Amino acid sequence: MEVINELRAxxxxxxxxxxxxxxxxxxxxxxxxxxxxxVGQALLIGIxxxxxxxxxxxxxxTGYSDYVTFAxxxxxxxxxxxxxxxxxxxxxxxxxxxxxxxxxxAAPIRRLTFFMGNVLTRIFLSLIYMSIYVPLFVIIFGVHxxxxxxxxxxxVLFVGTAGMIGMGMAVAGIVLYLKDPGPFIxxxxxxxxxxxxxxxxxxxxxxxxxxxxxxxxxxxxxxxVRKVVAYGYEKASQEISYLIFLSLLxxxxxxxxxxWSEKQAKTIGLKSY
Amino acid sequence: MILPAVIEKxxxxxxxxxxxxxxxxxxxxxFLLQFxxxxxxxxxxxxxxxxxxxxxxxxYPTYALIGYVLWWVSVSPMEAYVWGxxxxxxxxxxxxxxxxxAKILELLFGLAISxxxxxxxxxxxxxxxxxxxxxxxxxxxxxxxxxxxxxxSLFAFLGFGFIFAGLxxxxxxxxxxxxxxEFSMIFFSGVFFPLSVMPEWLVAFSKIFPLTHAASAxxxxxxxxxxxxxxxxxxxxxxxxxxxxxxxxxIFKWVEKITRVIGYGGY
Numbered sequence: 001m002e003v004i005n006e007l008r009a010x011x012x013x014x015x016x017x018x019x020x021x022x023x024x025x026x027x028x029x030x031x032x033x034x035x036x037x038x039v040g041q042a043l044l045i046g047i048x049x050x051x052x053x054x055x056x057x058x059x060x061x062t063g064y065s066d067y068v069t070f071a072x073x074x075x076x077x078x079x080x081x082x083x084x085x086x087x088x089x090x091x092x093x094x095x096x097x098x099x100x101x102x103x104x105x106a107a108p109i110r111r112l113t114f115f116m117g118n119v120l121t122r123i124f125l126s127l128i129y130m131s132i133y134v135p136l137f138v139i140i141f142g143v144h145x146x147x148x149x150x151x152x153x154x155x156v157l158f159v160g161t162a163g164m165i166g167m168g169m170a171v172a173g174i175v176l177y178l179k180d181p182g183p184f185i186x187x188x189x190x191x192x193x194x195x196x197x198x199x200x201x202x203x204x205x206x207x208x209x210x211x212x213x214x215x216x217x218x219x220x221x222x223x224x225v226r227k228v229v230a231y232g233y234e235k236a237s238q239e240i241s242y243l244i245f246l247s248l249l250x251x252x253x254x255x256x257x258x259x260w261s262e263k264q265a266k267t268i269g270l271k272s273y
Numbered sequence: 274m275i276l277p278a279v280i281e282k283x284x285x286x287x288x289x290x291x292x293x294x295x296x297x298x299x300x301x302x303x304f305l306l307q308f309x310x311x312x313x314x315x316x317x318x319x320x321x322x323x324x325x326x327x328x329x330x331x332x333y334p335t336y337a338l339i340g341y342v343l344w345w346v347s348v349s350p351m352e353a354y355v356w357g358x359x360x361x362x363x364x365x366x367x368x369x370x371x372x373x374x375a376k377i378l379e380l381l382f383g384l385a386i387s388x389x390x391x392x393x394x395x396x397x398x399x400x401x402x403x404x405x406x407x408x409x410x411x412x413x414x415x416x417x418x419x420x421x422x423x424x425x426s427l428f429a430f431l432g433f434g435f436i437f438a439g440l441x442x443x444x445x446x447x448x449x450x451x452x453x454x455e456f457s458m459i460f461f462s463g464v465f466f467p468l469s470v471m472p473e474w475l476v477a478f479s480k481i482f483p484l485t486h487a488a489s490a491x492x493x494x495x496x497x498x499x500x501x502x503x504x505x506x507x508x509x510x511x512x513x514x515x516x517x518x519x520x521x522x523x524i525f526k527w528v529e530k531i532t533r534v535i536g537y538g539g540y
Contacts, residue, residue, distance in 0.1 A: 030449035037456045041465055045312050048466030049321040049333060057317025067315045183296035190296070190303040200310040 009109040013117025042071035061201045074198035077222045083126045087119030088168035153228040160221030163247030166254025173261030197222045275375040279383025301399040308465045327469040334407035340464035340488045342396045347484040348455045350434025353388035355451040358441045422490045429483035429514045435521025439528035
């Protein structure tokens with residue numbers, strides 16, 4: 001019975017989040033356009049600088065000569081990955097700013113249910129975006145990747161997802177403490193964006209930033225997914241092993257740190273407006 | 274003195290949260306780095322002969338940095354009208370400000386100037402950091418020669434953004450529309466890539482945006498060209514300044530007339 005109640009609560013949170021999103025329909029168009037903006041930029045920058053659709057320099061660095069396909073894969077992994085951190089964190093921040101967080105947390109549901117409901121909506125949205133992007137990118141930008149290999153790479157993406165969820169939980173714990181968490185989240189999202197290796201191989205970054213990129217779960221996920229799509233599982237075993245280790249670590253750290261911060265918040269209270 | 278008061282209020286609100294300043298600079302930097310690093314990864318270096326042939330500037334980081342910083346500043350007045358007015362509408366302070374003895378035009382103009390100044394300062398920092406990261410050679414003479422062009426561009430950007438002042442009062446939530454428009458400007462004005470890759474009709478269309486001429490003129494100065502050599506761009510800029518101010522003013526007056534009857538879009 002308790003499980004059913006929790007599932008109903010999960011559904012309720014997801015529906016609420018979905019309805020809020022739907023009340024501003026133009027944002028959906030704007031979000032979809034953003035994907036075309038990034039991929040279109042990648043194509044035009046490449047053509048404007050090299051006059052070619054393939055880049056030997058990028059091939060030497062990553063194995064991908066088609067820079068648009070490289071950027072599309074990175075963009076999709078990043079978009080999916082940001083779903084978790086955004087779902088966990090913005091769900092707290094939006095309610096903090098609206099002044100409803102205390103009420104939501106006082107409801108007879110697990111807090112994890114509250115977060116997962118918001119994350120679910122974002123995953124659903126992310127899947128809708130992907131179902132729009134993939135066929136249109138293939139038609140408009142001539143992106144060519146083996147679709148079967150792309151499907152095969154999904155388990156790798158899910159392994160990375162565990163780490164991304166862990167990171168989202170850890171950050172949600174920090175956010176509970178901050179009076180004005182908006183800028184902190186923006187900074188974090190920008191760091192993730194810069195170090196995700198979505199648009200460029202992280203090997204061209206300075207050494208210090210490369211290490212930071214390797215520590216976060218995003219760039220290792222992008223790298224492993226790209227390698228599986230291009231070369232298959234066998235040649236990507238090193239990247240996958242590292243990703244499994246990192247994801248497990250983040251999942252564990254995320255859970256523990258969130259539990260700890262929640263306990264603290266129960267003692268000292270939530271920051272509210 | 275309404276104008277300085279509005280500017281002071283906006284500055285106080287923005288700098289009240291230092292972390293917001295840091296996050297704004299970081300957002301500016303990360304966005305820039307994405308495209309410059311991508312360009313360098315594709316090129317296998319920083320110099321593109323093709324870019325040099327089509328634009329006169331072959332160093333990609335310099336090309337992108339100038340275009341990007343100017344783009345950010347160019348959309349600033351637009352952002353001020355769209356988000357600044359929306360913020361007041363949401364807080365319920367817009368109607369009260371309208372009822373004050375200050376002219377609405379003065380209030381909105383103060384908003385746009387303050388956002389433009391704040392963004393110019395932020396982009397100055399981003400430009401300096403970008404110049405250090407990408408080792409861009411800067412001389413005092415190049416900077417001094419760029420200043421009049423940048424000032425003329427700021428006037429043009431203010432006039433261009435003014436068009437949105439009227440729209441935001443009439444249509445409640447034009448944020449997503451403005452965002453699409455802002456990103457489109459990156460394409461139309463050749464911020465990260467040369468316009469030569471676009472179809473001819475699009476290149477002709479791009480001339481109506483002040484950013485196209487501002488970026489082209491400043492880049493030309495950076496490669497050592499004189500004002501005489503870029504007089505075409507300067508004439509375009511000087512022509513667009515009064516044109517956009519006039520269009521913006523006419524739209525604003527038309528919208529003001531309508532909103533007096535139907536009211537402002539509130540929250």
